[in-house]
Amino acid sequence: MNVLIVYAHPEPKSFNGAMKDLAVETLTSLGHSVVVSDLYAMGFNPVAGRNDIEGDPSNPEFFSLPREQTIAYENGRTASDIATEMEKLKQAELVIFQFPVWWFGMPAILKGWADRVFARGFAYISGKKYDTGIFKGKLAMIAATTGTSADTYAPDGIDGDVLTVLWPIHNGLFRYSGFDVLPPFVAYMPGRVGDDGCKNYLEAYRKRLEEIDSTPRLFFHPAEDYGPDERLKPGVLARSGIQRNVK
Numbered sequence: 001m002n003v004l005i006v007y008a009h010p011e012p013k014s015f016n017g018a019m020k021d022l023a024v025e026t027l028t029s030l031g032h033s034v035v036v037s038d039l040y041a042m043g044f045n046p047v048a049g050r051n052d053i054e055g056d057p058s059n060p061e062f063f064s065l066p067r068e069q070t071i072a073y074e075n076g077r078t079a080s081d082i083a084t085e086m087e088k089l090k091q092a093e094l095v096i097f098q099f100p101v102w103w104f105g106m107p108a109i110l111k112g113w114a115d116r117v118f119a120r121g122f123a124y125i126s127g128k129k130y131d132t133g134i135f136k137g138k139l140a141m142i143a144a145t146t147g148t149s150a151d152t153y154a155p156d157g158i159d160g161d162v163l164t165v166l167w168p169i170h171n172g173l174f175r176y177s178g179f180d181v182l183p184p185f186v187a188y189m190p191g192r193v194g195d196d197g198c199k200n201y202l203e204a205y206r207k208r209l210e211e212i213d214s215t216p217r218l219f220f221h222p223a224e225d226y227g228p229d230e231r232l233k234p235g236v237l238a239r240s241g242i243q244r245n246v247k
Contacts, residue, residue, distance in 0.1 A: 003027050003034045004092035008099040009111035010040045015190040015198060019143055020098045022202050026027065026209045036089055039109045046112020052079050052119070072123035078119070085117045094139040094212070095179070097169065101146045104165050115175055123177045131223045133178020139212070140174040140181035142166055143205065150188040162186055164220075167241045170218060181218045 004025055005128045009016035020036065027034050039045075048065055049113045050057065057063055072078045078086065091093065106114075118124070128134050143167075146153065153162040158245040163170070166184055174181045184210050187201040208215070221243070225236045232238055 001032045001093045003032050003094045004088050005036045005096045005098055007033065007036055007040065008039045008097075008107045014100075015187060015201075016098055016100055018202060019145070019187065019205055022031070022205060023096060023098070023143065023194075023209060026206050030210065032094075035092070036073060037085060037088060037113070039113055043114070044109060044113060046115070048108045048112065048115040052082060052116055053077050053118070054079060058211075066120040067069065069119035073119060073121035079121075082116050082119065085113065086119075086122055089117060089123075089143065092138065094141070095174075096141050096143055098143045099145075100243060101144050104159070107227040118177060127181075128178070129145070129176050130178070130220070133176060136178035136193065138179050141183060142169060142184040144184060145187045145190050148189055149185075149234055153188065159214070164242045166188050171220065171241055174222050181220070182212065182215055183218055 003023075005020055007016070007020045009020075011017065016084045018102075024034050024036060043108065050063060050068075053068050054077040058071050059067070062242075069078075073086075086159075097106065097110065099110050105111065114124050123134055125134070137214065148159060152159040153159055155161040156209070159165065162184065170181050170184075185205055187198075187205070190198050190201060193201070219240055221232065221236070221238075221240050225232055232243065238243075
């Protein structure tokens with residue numbers, strides 16, 4: 001299996017760095033091919049805009065990023081740094097986002113990578129989303145760290161259910177573009193659990209990586225559960241992420 005790890009942490013000696021290194025070691029030992037995009041080391045530009053395309057925009061009077069992304073991709077005019085990452089993503093059968101949770105989301109450099117690389121025309125297009133997404137058949141997973149405890153990210157915790165916090169990535173990025181999504185692996189506040197706690201996290205992460213094939217995927221409602229208004233049909237019990245039934 002071809003694996004792409006998109007890693008976003010500025011410190012190589014961080015626990016995120018240790019998780020990334022462990023993933024490379026474990027997956028490689030299992031016979032997988034692993035590629036790492038180390039965004040900070042690459043100095044990746046996270047700002048989407050006119051520099052994402054080579055040459056002049058199709059409409060010099062008004063810049064529409066989705067339109068220009070589509071035209072650029074269709075005509076081989078996507079900026080070279082994005083095209084390189086697109087090729088990695090195209091080859092990958094499993095994508096892992098490795099990052100610290102900052103302000104209830106991923107670091108800006110990783111969000112910017114997604115903004116630029118998951119471009120319209122390449123990662124999504126009209127009529128190609130969710131069940132029919134372009135990346136249908138691929139797997140994706142979040143591996144992350146937090147600064148607070150598992151209790152704070154419990155369903156009744158002050159920070160909210162961790163699956164709710166990660167919904168914009170799980171559903172809005174991965175599932176939207178067709179991925180099957182594995183449950184996230186979260187190391188809660190590794191900076192406060194001591195050496196033994198960190199070792200336990202790494203061992204648990206190793207076990208998770210070794211059991212990817214048998215790990216149940218996160219549930220997302222299939223297309224047939226939705227009506228023409230793209231809302232759950234009456235009688236369908238909402239059981240995916242932050243969705244809920246309303247009267």
